[in-house]
Amino acid sequence: MTQLASAGGDTAADNLAGDGGESIAPRPYVLSATAQGPLDADELELLDAWWRAANYLSVGQIYLMANPLVREPLAPEHVKPRLLGHFGTVPGLNLVWVHANRAILARNLDAVFVAGPGHGGPGPNACAWLEGTYSELYSHVPRDAEGMRALFAQFSFPGGVPSHCAPETPGSFHEGGELGYSLLHAFGAALDNPHLTVFCVVGDGEAETGPLAGSWHANKFLNPARDGAVLPILALNEYKIANPTLLARIPEDELCSLLRGNGYDPLIVAGGDPAQVHQDLAAAMDACLERIAQIQRAARDGTDTARPHWPMIVLRTPKGWTGPPQVDGEPVEGTFRAHQVPLPAARQNAGHRAVLEQWLRSYRPEELFDEAGTPVSELRRMVPVGAKRMSASPVANGGELVRDLRLPDWREYAVDVAEPGRTDHEATRVLGGWLRAVTELNPDNFLTFAPDELASNRLQDILTVTGRNWQAEIGPDDVKLDRTGRVVEVLSEHMCQGLLEGYLLTGRHGVFTCYEAFVHIVDAMFNQHAKWLDASAQVPWRRPLASLNYLLSSHVWRQDHNGFTHQDPGFLDVVLNKKPEIVRVYLPPDANTVLSVYDHCLRSRHYVNVVVAGKQPQPDWLSATDAALHCARGIGIWEWAGNRDEPATTPDVVLACAGDVPTLETLAAASILREKLPWLRVRVVNVVDLMRLLPTEEHPHGLPDSEFDTLFTRDSPVIFAFHGYPWLIHRLTYRRTNHSGLHVRGYKEQGTTTTPFDMVMLNDLDRYHLVMDVIDRVPALRQQAAGLRQDMVDARLRARTWTRQHGEDIPEVADWRWPA
């Protein structure tokens, strides 16, 4: 087995034997007496003991399933058959944790911990167990030898806990799986939490990702008077799986220049001598926290309102520090080979196993755990009390803190609709009026995030009661920027999503408004957050969070600037792949339904709510009363829009629609049918809540088959006009009785520039095409309506020619109104 294979190996099974070279175990170290710094000998000894204990427990998690205290010689059956988890980053995480504890105790901080580096789970698990929290939350993992065995055995084991921080991890609100979002979660947590300190360890691998690289700038949205503090600790252990990290391979002055350019004052702590690193890190932590306190004092007493350069720490320590210096003749500690599991054959290979045993003993467990396996009482001196423990902070279990929003009655913001289709409104502008009031009523736990699109998405009414949060310079021509704004705008969907996630995960509420065209940018972040919600719902001590609410506007049917070149409605497909218990998709057709739906979303818990709503003037179909009823049903027959559609009879055709533009075209088609074929029985069904289409057994909102059949009939043709890709409707309905009668028109990929109606026509979702569909699918019409069909073909061509000549819709389309 070559070194390269080992670098890439995922499991011990790939590396059953060493190559015959020597393996060297770490020696127990004695703290050097010459190290200089703020710690006295007692404190230094105590910090180091805690660190050794956490490191011991971390190594144990990776390797052992029995004999946790190594009180008997390590035998093959004590070692797990599959070695997973990553040791490389863990000593750094444990080091920061214990030094953060020192600071919490000294300064009585309220603090939480974010572990950015990948697969660092063993560290926070170990620290939570040392602090007692693990055993409080999981009684089958007590703070004794048996608990230690359980802690070890469950790690990266079937039915156990993952190798990174996850909902199961006490004190974590940051999913450690997909990298890049640690700083965003940290800053999101600090917003509106003036007394909170977030210790955020950023991995140097993670730091290469785009989202992390961009998110250093989150400090431009942190108000030192009103918000808490983030102390970033860049864990520069220099290696990823198989490569060095970029930031470790540029000169230190270049790295510092980069961090200063991002608005930080970095302090460097570097070395491999534990005593000196303890001293230096303690000094750096003291300096940073003192500086943070100073910044906050100056901002809070009004003596300094300039944007501060926040302090941060660069911690350059060896990868796999305190681990085996050499395995199979290759250097390991301080190299990429320490990234994952340094002794991959510890079960099968006696040599590896012996080194593992020496390694474990090098931490001197007999000094750290008593006869029962309980941490010695001395160690408890480093544990803050109760909720001051980072592993027990309620901030990291945001559902414990979340308060209901005060929501104004949305009906008071509704538009008057005496009759359907008489007036037009920009739906999102109407919503903006209500969100303004929501913002006003909830001044410290509700934020709106937008990638420079708030006003473009017509939510600017919010800006009449607040500004945009902006801590950087404000120029003379800038408007609506201020230090305390309740809107966060930055041209990064990743930052909007990540900051909102951090804000929600720590118990607050918010909305992310985004162009539909660009929301795919955060597909992966959505996935991870949805999985967090799903998994955390299965963790008994986790409480439900406020929902993650999207408002997707400038949607694909009215994205006039962008043509078809970089947009699609496929976020809905991504969303609907997640657990049904977690996701909700709403397509309200007009202003009042948007209000009603959003009121529901802001009341809901622990969902991802996706609302797609246009910002262009569109007809008002429903009064507030009707909107409330329709949205409560989620789907319904619009009797007023149909023709001769009586409960006792089956309609000749069902026109179904979901989305504002498809609804408009469907109603226009219905009006043509009513005028031209007055005897035809036409039913119009509008879908607001897309999940109603699913079978009951697949989604909590799913309609029973009997109700579905009542709406869509068992055998009449159904022409379904849909906002998204047509096959999504087929996917949701393929088990339904009348699926074979269903004909869906939706979005199709095109590469051209259009006006709105041209776009509708390119997708064959226009009123004329819908009428043609009806004629083609209702057998009685094939002959009878041949003339009307030809009229539709002609009207379509006329409309299309017009748009290409005039650059706007033909008047008969642009001025069309639902008939009185």
Add this chain to the structure above:
Amino acid sequence: MTQLASAGGDTAADNLAGDGGESIAPRPYVLSATAQGPLDADELELLDAWWRAANYLSVGQIYLMANPLVREPLAPEHVKPRLLGHFGTVPGLNLVWVHANRAILARNLDAVFVAGPGHGGPGPNACAWLEGTYSELYSHVPRDAEGMRALFAQFSFPGGVPSHCAPETPGSFHEGGELGYSLLHAFGAALDNPHLTVFCVVGDGEAETGPLAGSWHANKFLNPARDGAVLPILALNEYKIANPTLLARIPEDELCSLLRGNGYDPLIVAGGDPAQVHQDLAAAMDACLERIAQIQRAARDGTDTARPHWPMIVLRTPKGWTGPPQVDGEPVEGTFRAHQVPLPAARQNAGHRAVLEQWLRSYRPEELFDEAGTPVSELRRMVPVGAKRMSASPVANGGELVRDLRLPDWREYAVDVAEPGRTDHEATRVLGGWLRAVTELNPDNFLTFAPDELASNRLQDILTVTGRNWQAEIGPDDVKLDRTGRVVEVLSEHMCQGLLEGYLLTGRHGVFTCYEAFVHIVDAMFNQHAKWLDASAQVPWRRPLASLNYLLSSHVWRQDHNGFTHQDPGFLDVVLNKKPEIVRVYLPPDANTVLSVYDHCLRSRHYVNVVVAGKQPQPDWLSATDAALHCARGIGIWEWAGNRDEPATTPDVVLACAGDVPTLETLAAASILREKLPWLRVRVVNVVDLMRLLPTEEHPHGLPDSEFDTLFTRDSPVIFAFHGYPWLIHRLTYRRTNHSGLHVRGYKEQGTTTTPFDMVMLNDLDRYHLVMDVIDRVPALRQQAAGLRQDMVDARLRARTWTRQHGEDIPEVADWRWPA
């Protein structure tokens, strides 16, 4: 209409009238004589004339549909009814373009231009028309008054061209729609192009995105000896749609610190006086290109092999420069109000229209265009010759340059398979052997990109013939890093994808290997590239590119470290939403089929090929000969795996499978059925090419219904074991005859940690469950096989208990082999 509404307005229709305040048109300017710099009066005058011409043509595109030379007073019907496009960034783009032309002429450069800022299309369109390229490629847009009218009228108009750079734009290889990827495309273009200079304008809005923020580091992969140069020009015009940009609101020294930290030496050019900015920009360009030449000389003659700090320019000029200083009483030039369309009511409002006319005249078109409307010959002095024009560079139409790869015969790398299932191989490791040879045979036009996952995905054989490209420092313990490596590894999926896109778009070949769990990170980039391929196929002068090839490994069924917390197979759903002509998805079940499929992918053109293949040892099912045949068919019956499945009879059940793990479980189920129910007629169908499931009319690879029915029968139960979400199979097959007989088992969302077989069991995709499915769905078995069904339930429970106790699969599963 308030200023806020205007800031967010997308179209003139939102802003039909001004608020009554005064609007001020720009005055024609005289170049100040006092400006100091390298340009003499003649050159300065000429550069400025070209710039004015390009600006004139840009304003014309945004507003006019007739009267292009304003030879008659501007009337409402000359102005487009819907004003789209963005003026704000355009003068900066045009300025850089003409100064680049000066440099090309002076230094005989081969250069291309990347326009990063959003909706900057009018600029490159104007420049291409001035250079004659537009008219050469589009004969209906000649270089005269009629052509100018056509150029204007088509812009952001139905059936015309988009408002940003797109495949229609001569000289562009960068889709300007979704922001953030300009630097990546620029650096990707420069790789292996030693004589190329890429002028890359980065928008300061775009610079806020994560992908852009991370991609400054792409300079750590640019070898000055072997690669070309990128000259980044950060266009700091200070505003986005409705907000200032972050980089404009930090002190200049902080900005420079950031750029230096990213490895650049920035030169600042700032101001609003055209003459002085021309002088300063010319001087800065000269300095940068001189420095680049120096860097390249030193690297190429071997006198300096250290990583250079590449020069770059920060160009701080007013947003909407040369546009109206004031509109409706509000300042516009130099503010966010200049971002889009500064005079939104130019058609309806005489005041706006008069200002527009003065604005157009301020460029003095009578000096720039002759009687016929053709650019005056003087202007042509600024136009490089032929392919030296950036608008005509073949590099930007990569299909013109792409050469076939030299591909070694994959059969020579195939594994021996005398009988199915006797041996195991890691499929991607076998592929790595062949890719090693591909890398060797194509030393200057084939690259492999990986986010630190090359070795983890078992492709490390490539590293026996090349290293990893690394221009930063190399430490003593680093391995396989070198200055000329043909593998690019950086822990950023965005960077891997973007660099590869740039490399492909400029006529080369490559592979992106990624964990399946993390490929959702680039969903939006994939979308945009797929749309580029689609749209460019409709542009007659564009030539087909090499395909974008994904190799997704460490896939969701064997992602042992990661449990279920941040992974899903949904990238396939995203991919299959794109135009069928463009996308291909392959799920080869073993090593030889992976080889055969990948050989096909590297020969293909203008597709996105997604290949999902495991890296863990899995059985070899097919010999090279059988693999070639099976992959050519894309789907087929595995007679050897079925039982009593004769062509003349209909099987009792069809076991279908797609993906390596589903195939393994299906074959294990088939072996149980053969042993326990030897009389049962079982057919096994394996699907390699997922598009074969689609109807012929929906995909070029789609199977005719008759062939589909032959494979899957018209009415036998079909148990389909699928790698991805089960509904994807339903979506692909819902129109097929036997769809109602289809039962799909696939990936389901879970939140837990598992071993491989445990994961298979959690998803009910295990062999025992598949046998139970057969028993439940073949009516004759309900009674007859009740005992076997109970055995399966028991075996499943036994296996599950085993994994939870032992942390590895039960031997009867782990050691299972296809029976001889």
